[in-house]
Amino acid sequence: MLRILPGPLQGVIMALLLVINTLFWAVPLFALVLLKLLTPPRGQLRSRMSRAVAWVAQRWAMMNTVFGGALLDYTIDARIDADLHPDGQYLVCANHQTWNDIFVLMATFGRRAPFFKFFLKQELIWVPVLGLAWWGLDYPFMKRFSAEQIRRNPALKGKDIETTKRACQRYRDQPVMILNFLEGTRFTPAKHERQQSPYTHLLKPKAGGFAFAMSAMGPKLNALLDVTIVYPDGACGFWDFLCGRMHRVTVDVRQLEIPAAFFVDSYETDAGARARFQQWISALWRDKDDRITALLAEAGPR
Template sequence: MFSTIISSLFGAISILGYFFNTLFWLIPILICSFFKLIPIKIWQTFMSYLLDGCATFWISVNSANQNLFSRTQFEATGLEGLSPKDWYLVISNHQSWVDILVLQRVFNHKIPFLKFFLKKELIWVPFLGLAWWALDFPFMHRYSKALLAKKPHLKGKDLENTRKACEKFVFKPVSIMNFVEGTRLTEHKRTRQGAAFQHLLKPKAGGMAFVLGAMGEQLHKLLDVTIHYPEGTPTFWDFVCGKVKKVQVQVKVLSIQDLISNDTFGADYFDDHKQRVKFQRWLTELWERKDRDLQALSEQKSQNV
């Protein structure tokens, strides 16, 4: 009983730490965001680096918070040779909102600040839309099938517009994050899909293909990340209360240019059925290997008990 009260107290203090740290860094980020509106390219590039620096310090303080209150042991492999001066596409399995904290912590200072593709409508969210724009989160221009049926001339325009929006990454290193499963894993979702995997949901190729179609020539390496929680999938509250004793992270580095050059992924992905099948088959095989890795990690835990 006493230990539960103490862990809950630590969790509450930790959440306050996250809140005040976010509030502290949000202020300079919003101030820099307004300055970045000045349409001078060199100035905007300088502000982008400054803003990424703020985001990196935000993650560093969050990590200190985790060390103080959560005391989770992070066991990460495959981080050798990574650089904040390179261009990455990062994909991962997705089980909990804690995954984002884990990814931010593991990759902080090792690769550029993680960014997500966002729907273009989100740019109008008060304050946050401006902050996301200033932090160079790419905004997707996607047209619905219904609209394309009415206006066929718009076909391919969404990818072209997004590609233009990502031109700034030619000179500025970036890490684009994509949860390939599209949603967090639950046993209900896995069963509903027919239990194709023991520890994963089926991968969705569309989102990853859109990123590669828009930025394939700019991105250099694919980081295939596998996150495993030995004690089971945690909630955010579990994490801040220190109930997550260990997190295991495996990182495998693949070449995106090899993926493109051997025709596993092609620019005609969205128009060529055979190309889509080929890429989806490659991604499914990647996910099958990830499922085997997760099974091995689960068996390793059982042997250590």
């Protein structure tokens, strides 16, 4: 345990361990990425290389959680009501409060499910080491355009949708867990107030990208996983986590059935289908908001 050390020293040691672990696994990962570039874009060989890259990434994640679990003073109360398999295909929707959510999800799912992928802002491709790793793992990089940019150049409209569809088509023949933070950003009280969100603990969900991912993956999806992350003592930043200031996390995972119509309806062109999907997401989000309230009350003060 590092908890006997001053917080900042804990943070430095943990950060160093995570950097060393990242650089260690980056060597085989980048070697596989280079080999992957030499394979035909479609076919079994490319699919096998993608699986190999994901295998390396999952081992990197496992070692991160081993360090955290062994050296820091926190507990994750993982409540998983779902049938998970490493070779499955899952679509995940989760609330988002801090960068620690990623670490918590790595620890929660471990090897029980495929290594997760999520949509990233295009600027993150320039993050040292990780940017190239995410690219090799087929993470879709999204470039969002403002209403003003689309007005000046209408051809930009729908570019994110095209990226979503292309990415999901690549995943159809390999194990995958696609993670989507429906709020589109981390929850903060300021954002909550600015949005005038109707939810107590959540920002308004953005249904579009989730709908396109669901449609592109199709009925081959094994399940939709609804993940609720709760920090009973309040969410903290990643540096605070490394310094040992995160102590309790509850992760509630439910397996939900996807209405069959969502696989065939056109969210983009059918206004009725779009309204039905948004109503479904709103109901899901209201239920999640109530569940967060209940989980916080159950946990009580530390």
